[in-house]
Amino acid sequence: MEKTIHGRPYKETKRGPVLTPCAPNSVLARLGDKWTILVMSILALDPARPLRFSEIRTGIPDISQRMLTLTLRNLERDGLVLRRYFAEVPPRVEYELTAMGKTMLPALEGFTGWIRENWQEIERSRQAFDAAEAERSASGT
Amino acid sequence: MEKTIHGRPYKETKRGPVLTPCAPNSVLARLGDKWTILVMSILALDPARPLRFSEIRTGIPDISQRMLTLTLRNLERDGLVLRRYFAEVPPRVEYELTAMGKTMLPALEGFTGWIRENWQEIERSRQAFDAAEAERSASGT
């Protein structure tokens, strides 16, 4: 029976616990990239309704066409988003969350909920830290 | 009363919902970087026990000294980790989770729990996607 912390296996040694990197890292890295959460959030607004490429893009004003394409492709590759292509003229493509994509929403909500409740304090901490750092370098002159 | 999804404010327009980027992005980006979650996980193994720099490093064999320093400093800046410096010879520095850092653990656990239950399926999806892609480019020759 392997011990885990946050889904990560680790071994007890006389020098303390040792974490061994594993696949879930890549999932977190994906979710942590610049646009993925925003795209997931857009699709989560009404999980039952597929959205067109341009609708998603309108919902995220600052994303470039290239990055939206890449982000959606990665989500499709991970099985979180379903892509449906209609061979019409002009072409139409719709995206929606897969079943697995939908099961992620509560966990995502839990995490972003914590952020919602704490980001002001984080912001304050960052400013205090930066101020203290600036003062140290000033006194060093 | 502003509407939010995943802690992110958005506006309804006739063209659909529009997400406006805000500070929490930077929190998720921080957590999503290469080492932060691993360091948090190490400190979370026994939240009551402060760890020395070298203990943390031993627990994450692949991290470089530089990246551990940077990761810890960022966590300290965000107010998630407390750094205690002892002016001894040789010097000793201990790190532990702050109160806010500890409140993050359940949310983190929820998220990584979802990953733990789904990463095999994600892995399968990735392989299927890559296989299909390889086949398409093969048939194109």
Add this chain to the structure above:
DNA sequence: CTGAATCCCTGACGATACTG
């Protein structure tokens, strides 16, 4: 309308060597 291809730049990250 959707997406591929190209160019380029910035920043994250690693390796190494040095310091209090």
Add this chain to the structure above:
DNA sequence: CAGTATCGTCAGGGATTCAG
């Protein structure tokens, strides 16, 4: 022991242009 300084590499990501 813990951290800094410096350098080099490489992928993420933006702007632009082309294609089906």
